Amino acid sequence: MPERVLVTGGAGFIGSHIVEAMINAGHTVAIVDNLHTGKIENVNPRAEFFQVDIRDSAALERVFTAVRPSVISHQAALANVRGSLEYPDQYAEVNVIGTLRLLEVARRHGVRKVMMASTGGAIYGELPQQPATEDSVAHPLDPYGASKLACEHYLFTYRHNYGLDYCALRYGNVYGPRQDMQGEAGVVAIFAGRMLSQQPVVINGDGLQQRDFVYVADIARANVLAVDHGSGIYNIGTGVPTNINTVAHHLAKLADYTLSEEHGPAKPGEVRTSCLGPARAMQELQWRSQVSLTEGLARTVAWYREVVQVV
Numbered sequence: 162m163p164e165r166v167l168v169t170g171g172a173g174f175i176g177s178h179i180v181e182a183m184i185n186a187g188h189t190v191a192i193v194d195n196l197h198t199g200k201i202e203n204v205n206p207r208a209e210f211f212q213v214d215i216r217d218s219a220a221l222e223r224v225f226t227a228v229r230p231s232v233i234s235h236q237a238a239l240a241n242v243r244g245s246l247e248y249p250d251q252y253a254e255v256n257v258i259g260t261l262r263l264l265e266v267a268r269r270h271g272v273r274k275v276m277m278a279s280t281g282g283a284i285y286g287e288l289p290q291q292p293a294t295e296d297s298v299a300h301p302l303d304p305y306g307a308s309k310l311a312c313e314h315y316l317f318t319y320r321h322n323y324g325l326d327y328c329a330l331r332y333g334n335v336y337g338p339r340q341d342m343q344g345e346a347g348v349v350a351i352f353a354g355r356m357l358s359q360q361p362v363v364i365n366g367d368g369l370q371q372r373d374f375v376y377v378a379d380i381a382r383a384n385v386l387a388v389d390h391g392s393g394i395y396n397i398g399t400g401v402p403t404n405i406n407t408v409a410h411h412l413a414k415l416a417d418y419t420l421s422e423e424h425g426p427a428k429p430g431e432v433r434t435s436c437l438g439p440a441r442a443m444q445e446l447q448w449r450s451q452v453s454l455t456e457g458l459a460r461t462v463a464w465y466r467e468v469v470q471v472v
């Protein structure tokens with residue numbers, strides 16, 4: 162059934178793909194974004210756009226009165242692990258207080274369900290057993306992961322007290338078109354941008370640290386499926402760990418990168434392996450990743466080729 166979907170962070174990397182997927186699924190979409198890291202050119206012209214900060218309850222109230230959303234896909238956040246170590250209070254203000262303000266307005270306006278962007282990479286910490294399941298103990302090692310875990314707990318209380326349903330989607334390492342090449346989080350975006358312009362790429366440490374890379378269209382599809390399926394916490398990953406050297410080799414070939422690989426010092430405190438078992442999402446959301454790493458990286462490099470001014 163078509164719904165009125167509000168996508169917070171819809172001018173950002175992942176949010177803009179969710180907006181597109183929701184519209185293609187027949188939903189009516191509105192976007193709330195303060196353009197902190199989001200870009201106006203990412204705003205889908207088929208969606209209504211409100212330049213609003215999620216911490217601003219009065220502005221949210223006006224948006225909800227105008228849009229009357231039935232479902233929210235909540236992507237707006239500060240999303241950088243290292244940034245959170247530097248500014249833990251700002252991460253709590255935007256990610257925790259901002260989410261709470263959104264939930265308060267949502268429950269008052271009778272919203273049915275919230276899908277929240279959570280994180281598999283930062284919420285589990287260093288697990289002895291991989292892949293992580295949703296029942297693995299969550300011990301975030303940084304304020305970013307802690308802020309997302311706090312949001313998951315608040316979502317649980319809103320379902321318990323007000324019947325506001327939720328899916329907390331614990332994404333793996335998301336990559337794809339529109340990811341910021343200047344950011345610190347997206348290794349694929351950073352490497353692709355530098356390789357396409359033949360600038361040296363430095364791999365942190367030995368490059369054998371492993372991540373669960375998920376193509377952004379698969380993340381968007383998980384949000385679309387969660388409109389009608391599931392309740393609670395879901396890993397949205399492939400269940401397949403890939404090391405950074407492998408990603409760099411793939412990208413080098415795709416980008417015709419000719420310089421040799423460089424390794425720098427390892428980042429202290431970085432998790433060695435992060436991999437997310439998707440069994441629950443497969444069973445309850447009918448979701449599984451569909452885009453292989455090879456295919457996803459090829460699509461990503463093709464997109465960066467179009468937009469990067471190759472010198």
Ligand SMILES: NC(=O)c1ccc[n+]([C@@H]2O[C@H](COP(=O)([O-])OP(=O)(O)OC[C@H]3O[C@@H](n4cnc5c(N)ncnc54)[C@H](O)[C@@H]3O)[C@@H](O)[C@H]2O)c1
Pocket residue numbers: 169170171172173174175176193194195196197198199200213214215216235236237238239240255259278279280281282331332333334335336346
């Ligand atoms: N990229 C990943 O690999 C990854 C992995 C796990 C989870 N996530 C989560 O997915 C979501 C989207 O991340 P992304 O990678 O697209 O990052 P992004 O920075 O591109 O998107 C975040 C969006 O939120 C907006 N925003 C930030 N603060 C806001 C505020 N106070 N009010 C309104 N809007 C605000 C930004 O302008 C931006 O458009 C985030 O919640 C992030 O924590 C991302």
